[in-house]
Structures are given as structure tokens and as C-alpha cells.
Amino acid sequence: MNKYYMGIDIGSISTKGVIIDDEENIVASEYLWTEADPITATKRVVESLLKKCSNNNINLELYGLGTTGSARYLIGKILGANVIKNEITAHGIGTLSRHKDARTILEIGGQDSKLIIIKDGIIIDYAMNTLCAAGTGAFLSSQAKRLGIDIKDLGDIALKSKTPSKIAARCTVFAESDLVHKAQIGHSKEDIVAGICNAVAQNFLNNLGKGKKLEDKIIFQGGVSKNIGVVRAFENILNKKVYVDMESHLMGALGIAIISKKQATNSYRLNFDFNVTKYNFKTIGRECNKCSNNCELVDIYKNGEIIDTLGGRCQNSKNIINQKKIEA
Numbered sequence: 353m354n355k356y357y358m359g360i361d362i363g364s365i366s367t368k369g370v371i372i373d374d375e376e377n378i379v380a381s382e383y384l385w386t387e388a389d390p391i392t393a394t395k396r397v398v399e400s401l402l403k404k405c406s407n408n409n410i411n412l413e414l415y416g417l418g419t420t421g422s423a424r425y426l427i428g429k430i431l432g433a434n435v436i437k438n439e440i441t442a443h444g445i446g447t448l449s450r451h452k453d454a455r456t457i458l459e460i461g462g463q464d465s466k467l468i469i470i471k472d473g474i475i476i477d478y479a480m481n482t483l484c485a486a487g488t489g490a491f492l493s494s495q496a497k498r499l500g501i502d503i504k505d506l507g508d509i510a511l512k513s514k515t516p517s518k519i520a521a522r523c524t525v526f527a528e529s530d531l532v533h534k535a536q537i538g539h540s541k542e543d544i545v546a547g548i549c550n551a552v553a554q555n556f557l558n559n560l561g562k563g564k565k566l567e568d569k570i571i572f573q574g575g576v577s578k579n580i581g582v583v584r585a586f587e588n589i590l591n592k593k594v595y596v597d598m599e600s601h602l603m604g605a606l607g608i609a610i611i612s613k614k615q616a617t618n619s620y621r622l623n624f625d626f627n628v629t630k631y632n633f634k635t636i637g638r639e640c641n642k643c644s645n646n647c648e649l650v651d652i653y654k655n656g657e658i659i660d661t662l663g664g665r666c667q668n669s670k671n672i673i674n675q676k677k678i679e680a
Contacts, residue, residue, distance in 0.1 A: 354373060354374065354410075354411070354413065355373070355374050355413055355415045356371050356372065356373055356374075356379070356405075356410070356412055356413060356414055356415065357371070357372050357373075357414065357415060357416040357417065357418075357609045357610070357612050357613040357616065358370070358371050358398075358401065358414055358416070358417045358418070358609060358612070358624075359371075359372070359417075359418050359419075359420070359442075359604075359605040359606060359607070359608040359609025359610070359611075359612060360394060360397060360398070360417075360418070360419045360420075360421075360427060360431065360433075360605060360608070361419075361420050361421045361439070361442065361602075361604035361605040361608060362386065362390045362393065362394060362419065362420075362421040362422060362423035362424060362426075362427050363386060363421045363422055363461055363462060363463075363604075364386060364422050364461075364462055364463045364464070365385065365386055365461060365462020365463055365489060365490065365575070366383060366384065366385055366386055366461070366462060366575060366601075367383075367384050367385075367386045367390065367393040367394055367396075367397050367421075368381075368382070368383050368384075368397070368601065368602050368604060368605040369381065369382045369394075369397035369398065369400070369401050369605055370382075370401075370602055370605045370606050370609050371401050371405060371412070371609070372606065372609045372610065372613070374613075376449055376606075376609075376610055376613070378599065378602070378606065379405065379408070379410060380400075380401045380404040380405050380408070380410075381401075381404075381599075381602055381605070382396075382397045382400040382401055382404075383601055383602065384396055384397055384400075386423075390422075390423035390426060390427060391426070391427070391430065391633050391635070394423075394427050394430070394431070395628075395629045396629075398431070398628065398629055399629045402626065402629075413621055414621065414622045414624045415613070415616045415621055415622055416434050416435070416609070416612030416613050416615065416616035416622060417431055417432065417433045417434055417435075417612055417622055417624060418433055418434065418435040418436065418437065418442075418608035418609055418611050418612035418615075419431065419433045419435075419436050419608060420436070420437050420438065420439050420441075420442035420604050420605070420607070420608040421439060421604060424436050424437070424438075425662055426635070426650070426652065426662060429652055429659070429660045429662065430628070430633055430652065430654075431624070431628060432622075432623065432624060432625065433612070434612055434615060434616060434622060435608070435611050435612045435615045437608055437611055439466065439604055440466065440468060440475065440478050440480070441475070441607070441611070442603075442604045442605075442607035442608040442611065443457060443459055443466065443468060443573065443603050443604050443607055444457065444468055444470065444475045444607065445607035445608075445610050445611055446602075446603035446604060446605070446606035446607025446608075446610065447468075447470075447571050447573065447597075447603050447607070448470070448473055449606065449607070449610055450597055450599065450603075450606075451569060451571055451595070451597070452473065453569050454470055454569050454570075454571050455469070455470050455471070455566075455567040455568060455569055455570070456468070456469060456470070456566045456567055456568075456569070456570040456571070457470070457570075457571050457572075457573065458556065458570065458571070458572045458573070458577075458586065458594070459572075459573050459574040459577075459603075460488060460489065460552070460556065460572075460574045460575070460576035460577070460582070461488065461489055461574045461575060461576070462488060462489040462490050462575060463488050463489070463490050464480060464481055464488060465480070465481045465488055465556055465559075465560065465574070466478065466479070466480050466481075466560070467479045467480075467556070467560040467561060467564065467566075469564060469565075469566075477564060479559075479560040479561075479564070480560075481556075481559050481560055488552075488576070489574070489575045489576050491527070491552070492506060492548065492552065492576065492579065492582075494528075495527070495528070495531060495548050498528065498531065499531075499541060499544065499545065501541075501545070506545055506548075506549070506579055506581060507549070507578075507579040507580035507581035507582065507583070508580065508581075509541065509542055509545045509546075509581070510542070510545045510546040510548075510549045510579075510580070510581025510582075510584070510585075511546075511580060511581060511584065512542045512546075513540070513542040513543045513545065513546035513547075514543075515543055516543055516546035516547045516549075516550050517534045517539045517543045517544045517546070517547030518547055518550075518551075519531060519534070519544070519547040519548050519550070519551040520551070527548075527551065531544060531548070534547070545581065546581060546585075548581075549579065549581035549582045549584070549585045550585045550588075550589075552576070552582050552585065553582055553585035553586045553589055554585075554589060556586075557589065557590075566590060566592070568592055568593070569593075569595060570586075570590070570592055570593070570594050570595065571594075571595050571596075571597065571600075572586060572594050572595065572596050572600065573596070573597065573600035573601065573603045574600065574601065575601055577596045577600045577601070578596075578600070578601065583596055631654050631655055632654070632655050632656075633652065633653065633654055634652075634653045634656075635650050635651065635652055635653070636650070636651045636653070637649065637650050637651075638651065640664065642666075643666060645665050645666060647663050647664050647665050647666075648663050649661050649662065649663045649664055650662045650663050
């Protein structure tokens, strides 16, 4: 009997999912926009994964399910995950499964970025930027829109430039102002786009790479890794080859699926509810007020019944789950 494992990476901009087999091959994958609704996005991803497995005549016996990303705890509770881990661990494991000689991981997502340093197959250092959108996928998307360019064409346009404009991208507001100024004084669209790509790479290295030695093999992942202009910018600045895997946008989901496989009890099939996409989930935020912590809690309801509460830092909040019904 074949055993399968699901990994879900729920980010602020996109939600990714994979199903792997015992050999850690991806048998189904999906990548969708989160659209500020991680529950609905996850439902759509899971529904797509199940459909693809069915279409490929895969008798899906799930033995592990993991979640990672910014909404990992919420989605982990809803799906009944056997493991919930942070993005650094998931991206590291996913990358090493495909590139055992990886030493440096550059990851740029929709609203944050990560730098992971690896030695002898172990993560020894990392840095994250979650405070500023400058240099992320959201930044690139907004600049492409301002220039009237499809985000998918940004990289190809950047490669046409021979004299990239210098764009001040340490702050989104300053970058937009600088971009407008460069256009007004006659810089070509190609040069401005190339300047934006260079600024994204330089901003990443300035913010996350301080005091860190970026050694080969360098792997670039996340949605922005699909932009050849940013890839080329990193290569020019670092004077090193930067590798982009075909599955680079799925590495977090792949990593957490592999972790779920390693932590699964192999003799027992996961008690996964294949009807989970049909349930009505609702979250309600509130303050506990049971002690001086004043924890901000989130109650999770499934078809009107409370199933868990997130955010508590002491036993008080854990004792208040009850079976009351609400109109979900």
C-alpha cells in the first residue's frame, strides 16, 4: 500500500500545497492566492490536491499532514495536522531534499523575505524581514502596476536594459517617488524595471545579509524567484551562480510534507477528514481578561461548534473552550 503525505504552506499572499509519496516525489501540487482569507484559500488548495490525485487514479492514504507559514497554527488545527513548523525549518528541509549541497537559501515571498545559511546539511543561521514590504513580491507587483506592466513580464523587460536606473528601494514610499522621478527625467521603462530588480536584490542583501557569508550553492526560492530580472541582479551583485528550482515556489510546502512524513507513525493512517472542504469554519477574536496577560484569543468554530482556541499563554484560556453553538 502506498503512503502519502500532505504539506500546506499558508502565506500572506499565496497558499501552497503538495502531496508526496514515500519517495518524497510530488504527486500533486497547487499554488493559489490567499486573498486575506487563509481558510478559504486552504480549502481551495486541498480540494485541488484531492481532485488531482483522483484524476491520476491515486488511492490517497494520508499518513501525515503538516502546515507551515504565517497561518500555520490556524490551518493546522482545522486540518488536524500531525506537525506544525515554522517556515525556516520547512524551507530548509524542502530545499535540502532537492539540493543536498545547498549552502545558502534566498527566499522572497509576497510580504516577507528570508535568508537561510546551511552547513553540512544543518541550518546554522537565518534572518527574516517581516516589517517592511520593500523588496518583496508585493513591492514588485505594485511597481509593475504603476508602470502598466504585467508582473509576469517584469523580468524579461529588465533583461533588455543595458544601463539600469538606480532606484532607492530601502523604503517603498521612497522607491515609488524615485521611480516617478526617473520616468519624468527620461529614463526608459527597461532601465527603470532593471533598476527595480537590482534594488530588490540589494535591499535583501543589505537587510538580511549583514555579517553573513553567502556561499555556493545558492538557491533562490519564493514567488519572486520566478522573476529572471531579480535572479540576474543577485548573480551580478554576488558574482555567483544563483539556482532556481522548478519547484522553488513549493519548497515550504514540500519541506513540511517531508517533516510530517518523518514524524508520522507509519503504521497508522492519519485520521484526515476528506470532507473538510465542505465544512463551514469561522474564527472570532476576543480578549481573555482572565489575568493580567490579557491574551488576544481566536476561537475556531466548525459548523457552529467551537473546536479550539489559539493565542492563549496560560491555562486560563485553555479552560474556557466549551460546546456552545453559534450561527456559523
